[in-house]
Structures are given as C-alpha cells and as structure tokens.
Amino acid sequence: MSLCEHALSLFRSAVGTVRPAPMLKRALKLQGERCPQLLVNSRAFPLKRGLYLVGFGKAVLGMAAAAEEILGDHLVRGIINVPLGIQESLQRAGMQEMLLKPHSRIQVIEGAKNNLPDPEALRGASAIQELAEGLTADDLLLVLISGGGSALLPAPIPPILLEEKEKLTKMLASQGAAIQELNTVRKILSLLKGGGLARLAYPAQVVSLILSDVIGDPLDIIASGPTAASSHSVQDCLQILAKYNLLHSLPSSVEAVLSSNPTKPAAAEDYSHVCNIIIGSNTLALAEAKHQAESLGYATLLLSAAVCGDVGRVAVLYCQLICLLCLHLAGLGEGPRGSEVRGNLLQLAAELDIPGLNMAEFLQALQGLEPQKPVCILAGGETTVQLQGTGKGGRNQELALRVGLGLHRARGVEASGLGMCDVVFLSGGTDGQDGPTEAAGAFCSPELVAEALQEGLDAETFLSNNDSYTFFSRFQRGRHLLVTGLTGTNVMDIQLILIRATDRS
Template sequence: MARVLSLFRPQPTLALVGRWKPAFCKMSMDSRAREVFAAAVEAVQPDTVVRQSVERNEDSITIDGQRFMLKHNLHLVGFGKAVLGMAAEVERIMGDHLVRGIISVPHGIQKTLQQHGKSHLLLKENSRIKVMEGAKHNLPDDDAQRAAEGIKQLASELTENDLLLVLISGGGSALLPAPIPPISLQEKFDVTRRLSAAGATIQELNKVRRSLSLLKGGGLAHLAYPAQVVALILSDVIGDPLDLIASGPTVRSEVCPKEVLSILEHYRLLDSLPTSVKDVLVRENPRWKDIRDESDAPDLLNVVIGSNTVALKYASRRARELGFRPVVLSPGVCGDVRSVSKLYGLLVRFASSREEPPPELAAEMLKLGPDVGMETWDLCRTMQVLDEGRKEGWGATCLLAGGEPTVELTGKGRGGRNQELALRVGLELKGLELPPKGPLFLSGGTDGQDGPTEAAGAITDGGLYDEARTQGLDLENVLSNNDSFTFFSHLSAGKHLLVPGLTCTNVMDVHMLLIPSILITIS
C-alpha cells in the first residue's frame, strides 16, 4: 500500500502538514453533519454567489477580472430555477443602470418563495425586470416558450453600446424553449423524447437539441451581437461544462447537420421525423454566418459563479470549525449508487483500520474509481491523507464529495438517489461502529428535494442494519422496490431524514463521511 501511495504523494498543502488539532465541540455527530450540509447550501445561494462575483464601482462593474462600463446600458435576461434570486441581487447592485430585463422561472416559484419567507429573493414591486413563469413539472411548455420569445426579442434589439447580463441556473433548458421555425414545440419535444428513449447519450441529445433550437448552442449570444454579453452561471452539471448547462445559450457551438442526421439515423428515427425537422436540418445553419472572422466574434464572457466545488469548499470550512479534519475527495461522483456506496464503505474501512490496511483494499478502490467518476489521483491523494491521519492521530475526519449518482429503478416505491445511497452506505458500514457515534454518512441534494419526496436525503451510520431489524423493517424489499423514503420515514420516527426545506439553489448533491479518530500505537 505504501508503495502505491508514494507514487501519488501530495504536496505539503494537500497533505495537511503538522499534527491536526481538532476544535472542541459538544454537538452530536448527527447535528454537526447537518451543520456542514447547511453551510454547503448557504454558500451557493443565488443572491450570495452574485454578490460575491460582481464588484460594483461608480461607473463600472468588474466580473472575473474584466471591467465593463455602466452608462444606463445594462439589460438582463435569465432562465432557471435559481435566477429569480440572482436577478433580485443584480437589480440591487446595479440600480438605475439596469434598463430592463426578462427572466423565465419555474411555475409558482414567486408564491412558493413568499410562503417560505424568502422575500429577499423576490424582485421589488417597481422592478424593471419582467418575471414569466412556466415549464410546469420541469417540462417545456407554451408559457416557457412565450418567455423565450420575449428574451429573444430583447436580445435582438441590443446595440454595440449595450451590455447584456445573462443569468443561468439548473432547469434553464426547459425554461428557454425556442425551436427554429417551422418546428413546433411539441415536435421538438417528441424528437428529443424518442431519442432519449432509444438510448442516446447526453452528448448526442444535446447536439440534436441545439440543432433544432434558436437560442441554445450560442444562439442567444448570436442574437445579442454586437452587444457585450456576460453570463453568470450557477452550475448543476458535473465538471461545469458550459455547453451543457442549459444547453449553452451563450457558448458558441457549431452545429453540423450531417452529424445530427447521422445520430438520428443511428437510432432509426430519421424516416419518421416531422417534415419541419427535416427541412431545418438540411438548411445552412444561420448561426454566426454573418460573423466573418474571429475578430468580429461577439464579446462573450461566461463565468461559473456557483458549483458543487464551491459548496464543498465552504462545507470544508464549516467542518473544520466543528472539529473535523476536512478532506475533499471529488465534486464529480457519478455512476450507480451501488458502486458509489461500495467505494465509500471501502474508504471508511481504510480510514478506520487500526493496522496498515491490506494492499487489496486500495486496489479495489482504484478499480472502482472509473465507475464512479473518480480520478486515480484523487483517490490516492485521499488515501494518503487518511493514512497519515490514522498513524499520527489527527482526530476525526470529514470526508466530502459531491456529484450526481444514478439509481436503477426496479420498483415503484418513494425515494430518491440520496436516500437510497445513504441506505446502501449504512449497510456497507455494518459492524463499523466507533465512539462516540460513527462512522456517519450523509447524502443530500442541495436543491432540498430528493425524488418525489419532501426530503433532501438521509443520514446513516453503522447501526442502521440492526436498527432496521429491531423495528421489523425489510431492507431487501425496500431496496428492490426503491422505497427508501418510506423506509426512513418509519425508521426511528424519521430521525434519519434530511429535510432542509426550500433551498432556492441546486449544485447537485453533497456526500459526507464523518469518521471518528482511531487511537493506535505505532511501534
């Protein structure tokens, strides 16, 4: 094991040089886990990320190191589940330099924010920003299309003296449906739905979606030319790929009709396409055609101002304040929850071993890594730090990760990926009970909702199996029926559920392992 890890020895800043001195904290492990999760969510609140990213001077703003002059020339558009709060903060910062704006937000969101006491994320009564609600059930609809048409109109009227600020967050794609005429909204939806059902990859789906869209794939920025365009993005996609977040309306994307036709032919959909779709795909793509060379390209700036990485950074800070040695594993966890839970179980066994962990343990983790989106370097770095902490008695560890794993649906129960992951990790921790209580695992969605339930996730520990058996709960049936929410609701009166309520943001999920210190003697 030492030989494997020596090849990936981190720099001193990563290895946390020096003996760890944990802060004293009387809070329970469960309470501290919830505090760390709350810090992650708070760090990516829509108003917070805007406030931290936009520096206002008297006659200018600075974003990502670039300065933009303000001459009562600022226009705003936005689309996504979190843009209402983002827009409210922008208007507070910009004052009367904001000329007008249109945002497309989820159906009922203004009423929901009012009911939950989130008035600071609402626009003022005399706002210059028009709010349009749509995309009921997170699906593109006529209301969302009307909002997209308004955004299109605003962008197309801008001049070289104008600055367009674009606010983007998760859910933005459904809230900005603008098929290229004569394609109807229903026709475009049917094509992408059939393509998805046929097994197309997310990359293939996005290529087809962009080829049929007027605003996606850089179309919005194209319409706004020659105005300056700055996009502030709250990412809900692993790796923060700009072309995938809301299908990249401000990211230049060349669409090759032949490639799109090839994808549709591969999935045997070409012959059954509507005539309107076929007509659009054989046309010359109008996007960017009036821009002769790179020097004439639109003045674009895309900035990710909130992401899973940001959430983990602030969760790490809070964990340190609560007496843990924080270690961030990865913000890109994906793959089936069964593989993810297996890896987390192996990591805990590695960290809590009183003797040198067997080489087979590390080898098994490294083999699992690619299946769950974890780089070999990240796993080896983490094992190195855990190994040093175990030997030197650094105290309790908070291992943090994030991403968006998947669940294979085999039943019709109520649950979500976070609750099922927590349940499966709890089973992996069986027999690993350490004082005062642990190891403990938390998995929660930063949007506050995990599947069709009121919970964001759940918290488990090594006593889960025995606790369930004592209360007569059938774990095998729960897993086969994907009924994790029902399980946790009944287990100890729901005390394991994580229910933060409306969070107003979304940067995927946060995973947390709290591992008590192991007292060992090194001869």
C-alpha cells in the same frame, strides 16, 4: 453535537456559501455617474445605451433581486424564467431577500413544472428571444444562468413541437443518460441553447454570470450553453441517441431537423461580444464545508467535486471508503483486510473514471491522517439512476439508501472495523429538491437497514422499485430525510462522510 448534527451543519454551510445574492454582490458592481461602468470581477463594461437583463434557472430569482438592487435605474428591462411556484415557496419560507421588490422592472415567468419544459417556460423563452433580437451595438445584456436553466429555456427549432422534445428528453432520462448527454441533445434541437441566445443578441455586449450545476463547469453545457460557443454537433446528438437505442423511435420533426441541420461547432471568434463568468460552483461549496469541518476538529479530505456515474457503483465506492476509514481509526488499516479494501477502491475508481480523481494519491493522504482523530470526507457531483421501478425518490436518497445497505452487509464481514466507529453518510442536492420530492436527500448509518427491518421495512425491496423516498419517509417517521426547503441555489449534489472512533469509556 452528534455526527448527524455536524453533517447537517456542514451541508448548510456549503449551500450557504453558494447562495446567489451574496455571490452576485461580490461579483457585480456599478461605478461612475457621468460615464457609468458595470464591473464584473474587476472587468469594466461601459454602459453606452440600454442595460437589459434576462435569466433562467432555479437560482435566478435571487440573483435577479440582487442584480436589480445593484443596477438601480440603469436597468431598462428584464425577463427571467424561474421554476413554477418558487416565488410562493420563498415567500412562505421567509426568504424575502430572494424576491423582487414591488414595481420591479424585471418580469417573472414561472414554468417548467417538475423541472420539465412546459408551455409557460416556452412563453418565457419566446419573450427572452424577442428581447435579445431587439438589442443594438450600444446595449448591454446581462444574462443570469443557473442549474435548471435548460428546462426553463425551451425553444425547439420548427417544426419540432415542445411535447415532442419533452418526450425525447424523458426517454433519454429513463435510460440513464447523464445531464451532459441530455443537454447536448437539447441544444442541438434548440433556437436559444448552444450559443443561440448570444447569436440573437449580437451585436450587443453580452455578459453572463453563471452558477454551475455541471461537473467540470463547461460553459457550453451549463443550462445547455445559451451564451457559449457549442463544442457539439448534430453528429454528437446522433451518437447519443444511438447509444440509448432511440434513433428509430424519433418523431418525424426531429428527424427532419437533424437531417437538414448538419452544423459544426462554432468558432470561438463568433462570440467575441460575449463574456461568460462562473461565480459559483460545487468546488466553492466544498471548500466552505472543508473549512467548517476543520473548525469542528475533523481531519478533512476532499475526494472529488466531480463524482459521477451509476448510483449503485458510486455507493459501493463510498462503502469501501468508509470501511477503510474505520479500519484506519481502529489501527487495522495496514492489515490484510485494509490491503483488500484499498485494492477494491483502486479498481472501482478506475471503472468509474471520475474526472480529476487520483485514488492512489487520495489513499496516501488518508494514511497520513492522525489516528483516533475524527475524519470528514467531502465530495460533490451528480450520479445517475437507471429507473427500473415506479417508486418515488431521487438520486441522493437512493445513494444514501444504497450506502446504508452496503454498510449493513459489510458489518457481517470479519474485521470490517465498522463496529469500532460511529459513521454518518449524507447525500443532498444543493437546490433543496431531490427528484419529485420535498426532500433534498437523506443520511444513513451502518445500523439503518437492521433498524428498518425491525419496523418491517426491507431496504432491498424499496430499492428494487426506486422507492427510496417512501422508505425514508416511513422509517422513524422521516428522521433520516434531509429536508431544507428550496435553497435558492443549485451547484449539484454534496456528499459527506463523518467517522469517529466509538467512545468505549
């Protein structure tokens, strides 16, 4: 198999291990006939009266199908909000296991076109709100949450209109706000986010099963934390709006809510009726990819499951790392060029401040790798793109193209080591959709930019217009696009670097 084939296989393995149905079946069990109990990761919850289910997110349809199969007739009723068109897409892809059976007790509402709140998502959120408000102390509410859940649970505090909240979210995103910042603002302006759903369901027992799509898996941030005590206040929201110079362009309704609602983070004891459990994450996906890479004969290192920051700076980090690995495989890692690259990496890591990444320790581990053995570096997380153009793309495709451009430039540097190695870099979204495109991401090599120029495609021009999808679509008829179709899951993005010494025999 080629490096590209290995990269694709590893990406698919990583995504496969965080598919919702297998994980849900591992986490959720039902036991007992006369006195039934719900077992969640071995913790027992007695079913005293009614068992209800709600959910929202890109992976929730598959989770709900698996849950209903387990719960059977014990489930009284359910409502899930899922992305527009997902049922048809999964049907077309032959993914029957992700679909609800005929005569299901779970109502499906599709909305949030292009991952943005819309009237249909609002209708679903209102139905979920109504169900939660009608529960009693003897009821149990099973909540299924995954990435994309925030856009599928819009319930703005009156008098804020959905269009006003959506416009504010778009303005923040266009300014490069991180997902954590977007969700902080969303939940402060919402009835259901920031623990609102759990408060409405009280005094019922609430059990949430969560697929995390946020760095560090913070319960109050994933899908804007509908069942978790909020760690943020109105003051945090105001600081974010000020950071992106939006305080003076707010709708009057938003100003009214922010000025009249000086809430502070709720105490943890207010949520004693809630149990939040993470059943899948980026870390789990990377662990499976590492296992598979080692079985293919790669010396494998995990960089971080929390890579974040500006896509351009992250691309530079990956380029420098690839150069150092090539120097290592060429036996030049301890020379002057290797020392220079290591210094660059330490400085970049300090600037990016990636949670949990100790670059000095990582470089030490890299030096201990066997010479000549192929290397796999794995990472995950979510970068941010500051939009400057009007092109079409996503953060993974933009990252891959920026890495390709950086490697192209590095090839011209003396003793770069790139000419002595075969290299593939892949970046993909685990949900199968990178931005408003049908691609999950893309992959590149040091030769990509030069080969594209021969086809009349200038990578720099496309990047200046944030038009990475158009570039990859035209280049070699889209052969470098990563197209998986919808995967039914979402645990952020995965990056793979595969490197082996060039066979010169």
